[in-house]
Amino acid sequence: MNNFQQERCLICGQFITAVVGWGWIFSMETEHVICEACEGKLERIEGETCKICGRSFEALANTFRIGEICNDCCRWEEDLQWQGLLEKNFSLFHYNDFLKEVIAKFKYRGDYILAKVFSDEIKSRLGNMEADLFIPIPLSEERLYERGFNQAEALLLEAGFAPVKMLTRVHSEKQSKKSRTERIHLPQVFQLIPAPQLQGRKVILVDDIYTTGSTLRHAAKLLKEAGAFSVNSLTIAR
Amino acid sequence: MRFLVNSNHLLPERCLSGNSSRISQIPIIPQPLLNYKFPFNPKLQLLLAGKQILLDDIPFPFDEIQSHYENGYITYRKGIEYQGKLPVCVRCGNKDPQQFGSFMCARCGEQCLYCRHCIMMGRISECTPLIGWNGSEPVTEVPDKIMGWSGTLSKGQQEASDLVVEAILQNKEWLIWAVCGAGKTEVLFAGIEAALSAKKRICIATPRTDVVLELFPRLKAAFPAIDIAALYGGSEDRHVYAPLTIATTHQLLRFYHAFDAIILDEVDAFPYTVEESLQYAAIQARKPVSAMIYLTATPNQKWQRECRSGQRNFTTIPARFHRHSLPVPQFKWCGNWQKLLYKDKLPPNVIQWVKSRLDSGKQALLFFPHIPMMEKALAILRPLTPNIEAVHAEDPERKEKVQKMRSKELKLLLTTTILERGVTFPNIDVAVIGAEDIIFTESALVQIAGRAGRSKDYPDGVVTFFHYGKTEEMLKARRQILMMNREGFKVGLLDRESFKKEGRI
Numbered sequence: 001m002n003n004f005q006q007e008r009c010l011i012c013g014q015f016i017t018a019v020v021g022w023g024w025i026f027s028m029e030t031e032h033v034i035c036e037a038c039e040g041k042l043e044r045i046e047g048e049t050c051k052i053c054g055r056s057f058e059a060l061a062n063t064f065r066i067g068e069i070c071n072d073c074c075r076w077e078e079d080l081q082w083q084g085l086l087e088k089n090f091s092l093f094h095y096n097d098f099l100k101e102v103i104a105k106f107k108y109r110g111d112y113i114l115a116k117v118f119s120d121e122i123k124s125r126l127g128n129m130e131a132d133l134f135i136p137i138p139l140s141e142e143r144l145y146e147r148g149f150n151q152a153e154a155l156l157l158e159a160g161f162a163p164v165k166m167l168t169r170v171h172s173e174k175q176s177k178k179s180r181t182e183r184i185h186l187p188q189v190f191q192l193i194p195a196p197q198l199q200g201r202k203v204i205l206v207d208d209i210y211t212t213g214s215t216l217r218h219a220a221k222l223l224k225e226a227g228a229f230s231v232n233s234l235t236i237a238r
Numbered sequence: 239m240r241f242l243v244n245s246n247h248l249l250p251e252r253c254l255s256g257n258s259s260r261i262s263q264i265p266i267i268p269q270p271l272l273n274y275k276f277p278f279n280p281k282l283q284l285l286l287a288g289k290q291i292l293l294d295d296i297p298f299p300f301d302e303i304q305s306h307y308e309n310g311y312i313t314y315r316k317g318i319e320y321q322g323k324l325p326v327c328v329r330c331g332n333k334d335p336q337q338f339g340s341f342m343c344a345r346c347g348e349q350c351l352y353c354r355h356c357i358m359m360g361r362i363s364e365c366t367p368l369i370g371w372n373g374s375e376p377v378t379e380v381p382d383k384i385m386g387w388s389g390t391l392s393k394g395q396q397e398a399s400d401l402v403v404e405a406i407l408q409n410k411e412w413l414i415w416a417v418c419g420a421g422k423t424e425v426l427f428a429g430i431e432a433a434l435s436a437k438k439r440i441c442i443a444t445p446r447t448d449v450v451l452e453l454f455p456r457l458k459a460a461f462p463a464i465d466i467a468a469l470y471g472g473s474e475d476r477h478v479y480a481p482l483t484i485a486t487t488h489q490l491l492r493f494y495h496a497f498d499a500i501i502l503d504e505v506d507a508f509p510y511t512v513e514e515s516l517q518y519a520a521i522q523a524r525k526p527v528s529a530m531i532y533l534t535a536t537p538n539q540k541w542q543r544e545c546r547s548g549q550r551n552f553t554t555i556p557a558r559f560h561r562h563s564l565p566v567p568q569f570k571w572c573g574n575w576q577k578l579l580y581k582d583k584l585p586p587n588v589i590q591w592v593k594s595r596l597d598s599g600k601q602a603l604l605f606f607p608h609i610p611m612m613e614k615a616l617a618i619l620r621p622l623t624p625n626i627e628a629v630h631a632e633d634p635e636r637k638e639k640v641q642k643m644r645s646k647e648l649k650l651l652l653t654t655t656i657l658e659r660g661v662t663f664p665n666i667d668v669a670v671i672g673a674e675d676i677i678f679t680e681s682a683l684v685q686i687a688g689r690a691g692r693s694k695d696y697p698d699g700v701v702t703f704f705h706y707g708k709t710e711e712m713l714k715a716r717r718q719i720l721m722m723n724r725e726g727f728k729v730g731l732l733d734r735e736s737f738k739k740e741g742r743i
Contacts, residue, residue, distance in 0.1 A: 007336075008336055105357070105358075109357050109358060109360075109361065110352070110357070110361040111339065111354060111357050111361075112339055112340075112341035112352070113339035113341075113354065144344045145344055145345060146294075147344070148341065148343050148344050148345055148350070148361070148363070149341050149342065149343065149344060150344075154341065157342075
């Protein structure tokens with residue numbers, strides 16, 4: 001920590017006013033990288049969630065859930081081809097307008113440092129999960145050159161985890177420009193770099209946003225077929 | 239990306255090998271001589287003349303860009319430079335170490351430093367070249383009749399207008415210090431006409447998008463046959479080449495040695511640090527030999543001093559076009575108003591002031607230093623009238639509320655300093671509650687006072703500063719207004735009755 005220069009919020013650039021007291025002096029309090037105002041605009045996903053995709057049930061009408069699982073996940077699980085591939089997804093925050101802006105600046109504008117905003121949260125979440133391998137969802141070579149870095153890899157690295165780059169991606173149109181059905185009925189976009197260490201391992205996939213779950217399930221399918229014991233996932237937004 | 243340094247030019251290298259470098263590490267970037275026989279692409283010329291943009295912004299194949307570079311038509315410049323060990327962003331001038339980040343870059347294969355300050359215009363990093371144009375400028379046709387505006391100027395406007403023409407034609411720097419409501423835009427028309435007919439490229443830069451949007455149709459009407467580019471965040475004209483450009487100050491970052499004349503509006507509108515980076519942008523955007531016109535109603539202390547001591551060329555327009563003097567603020571002590579607000583009360587003289595506006599039916603604008611206090615005051619005043627609202631910078635209904643005030647649906651509008659400039663309501667009185675707060679600088683207070691009496695049908699307006707102890711800034715603001723009124727009278731821009739009535743409070 002730099003005691004002479006006041007830290008600025010990574011998101012809004014305002015100075016962060018540290019509450020200076022005895023507790024601050026004697027404790028090893030974690031460094032704040034964003035201000036309270038911005039922290040307040042990030043809505044944590046809490047309370048009851050879908051047992052598979054981690055979506056919050058709070059703002060969801062009852063007609064969209066079947067027991068402990070949401071309708072979307074039911075549709076996935078009814079399909080034998082996709083059943084049980086993704087054990088469980090954890091998402092940290094609601095994908096509200098504020099987070100949308102932060103993620104857009106992070107991945108489209110390429111403000112790499114914003115990965116640090118989520119580091120503490122990712123650290124504590126992944127720390128609680130049993131896992132052997134952390135695999136970021138890859139970008140195609142073209143997209144990687146365009147952006148300069150892979151956002152999922154950045155999230156892992158900044159949180160102090162070693163990403164295992166076992167997957168590659170075939171170049172295709174941007175996900176965000178496709179509809180749900182288009183996404184689901186896509187041919188496999190990922191390829192696996194032959195990896196003997198995958199056998200019987202517990203894998204955690206990392207991505208920035210969970211939208212339809214199609215990306216994660218396609219990756220999970222490939223990993224399971226190659227011998228992974230289980231596949232869970234973590235995303236920033238849902 | 240990485241480059242190999244050849245004897246007289248750079249060669250791009252896509253697959254990473256050992257002996258290539260990032261552009262920031264190449265000490266001097268060779269610039270090939272202009273090959274006049276090379277058939278350059280006029281579309282690239284239109285896109286790049288006077289610009290500094292990124293490869294990602296150029297919709298042409300890289301090979302074509304490289305061959306223009308090798309033939310001397312395109313320049314490659316470093317995006318990040320080092321002053322000693324400290325990085326500087328060449329595009330926006332950022333030097334604050336906290337405003338840089340770095341990442342393992344897929345384009346250069348190294349840890350790559352980038353500027354966070356101007357990242358919204360595309361990321362500039364150590365391996366990013368800024369692309370510019372080194373060939374001739376595009377030729378623009380000038381019609382015989384340039385200006386379609388035929389209004390008349392007041393005497394004060396006419397003098398300033400003549401000086402703008404002279405400054406533009408002789409590449410001088412000039413400050414136009416014009417009071418709020420003097421009619422600044424019309425003062426520019428003759429200068430713009432002179433610049434265009436001399437085939438100069440000219441730009442009007444202003445801090446706010448609202449002003450670009452408001453000015454564009456007025457300029458279009460005044461110069462009907464001239465191509466005008468309007469640039470702001472998200473505008474369509476981003477890469478349009480035009481002899482006349484109107485842009486937000488921020489958009490100047492995409493220009494390099496582009497303009498023969500820049501008119502910089504409201505130089506004082508931002509805190510100093512922001513102003514510094516915008517000044518940097520303006521200096522980058524103008525040609526080394528060019529004119530610079532500064533427009534403001536409230537120059538800062540430093541500039542005022544420079545004006546008084548003769549170090550800065552300037553002209554004042556000390557009076558409004560309607561020949562009535564500027565309303566002079568009255569100071570009214572209102573005690574510890576913050577303490578009263580905590581008890582859900584307002585000072586009696588403030589209540590009195592508001593009531594008398596409501597009785598006479600005159601609209602009023604009330605300025606507050608901070609949002610929470612304004613919200614409290616809103617709750618206290620609401621029982622007096624239902625036609626009252628409060629507005630601040632992040633208010634999603636900001637536009638609607640200002641519109642309601644314009645259409646007279648509202649009687650009272652409470653506001654923070656966001657409405658201090660740019661807005662015109664024809665017939666209003668203005669009050670500041672807590673004028674001693676540090677947020678109310680001399681220039682803020684002069685601008686606030688300048689909201690009253692702007693229309694020629696209602697040239698009078700009451701301006702009251704309620705305070706808990708006069709500040710130097712309040713006194714300076716009043717002094718500045720009185721000085722302008724005196725000067726306006728002296729040079730014959732004010733009517734005698736008006737000066738008698740207002741000028742000597």
